Amino acid sequence: MRAYNLAAISYLKFILVILIPMLNGCETVMDMDRPLPPANLLWVKSGASIETIDVEKKQCLALFVNATNAEKSNARDIYDLCMLRKGFTFIPKPDGWRNICAIDIFAKGIACQSTRRGFTLPP
Numbered sequence: 001m002r003a004y005n006l007a008a009i010s011y012l013k014f015i016l017v018i019l020i021p022m023l024n025g026c027e028t029v030m031d032m033d034r035p036l037p038p039a040n041l042l043w044v045k046s047g048a049s050i051e052t053i054d055v056e057k058k059q060c061l062a063l064f065v066n067a068t069n070a071e072k073s074n075a076r077d078i079y080d081l082c083m084l085r086k087g088f089t090f091i092p093k094p095d096g097w098r099n100i101c102a103i104d105i106f107a108k109g110i111a112c113q114s115t116r117r118g119f120t121l122p123p
Contacts, residue, residue: 037097042111043088048057055072056086080110 024090060082064075071078080090090111093099101112114117 034098036100037094041094041097042091042100043083044091045086045088053088056088057083062088074104077110080114081122084110084114 006048026089030039037058040053043053044059048056063082064072064078067075067078080123084090092101092106100106101115106112114121
């Protein structure tokens with residue numbers, strides 16, 4: 001009877017220590033093959049029409065196109081800062097899409113940082 005209890009306890013420890021943390025990471029693994037949300041869903045501006053949003057996005061893209069090669073290494077930040085300065089809000093997880101800020105390469109960017117409490121827009 002005692003051997004049965006020890007086996008059950010060992011099995012429980014295995015589940016708690018090994019399986020539960022593995023399952024916790026399944027969301028990221030399951031999302032791995034899901035496409036990123038379309039860019040037009042990541043930025044919103046209250047009261048702006050789709051046409052206005054398109055024009056302002058193109059203006060921010062133009063900043064990147066006209067940037068020097070050294071500035072182009074920060075392409076994402078150039079674009080994100082422009083969008084934030086124009087009054088847009090970044091939506092990292094549009095309805096039904098994966099959270100773009102859960103991906104390491106995006107998590108460190110200005111857009112994802114802007115969603116965190118205490119963020120201030122750099123000058």
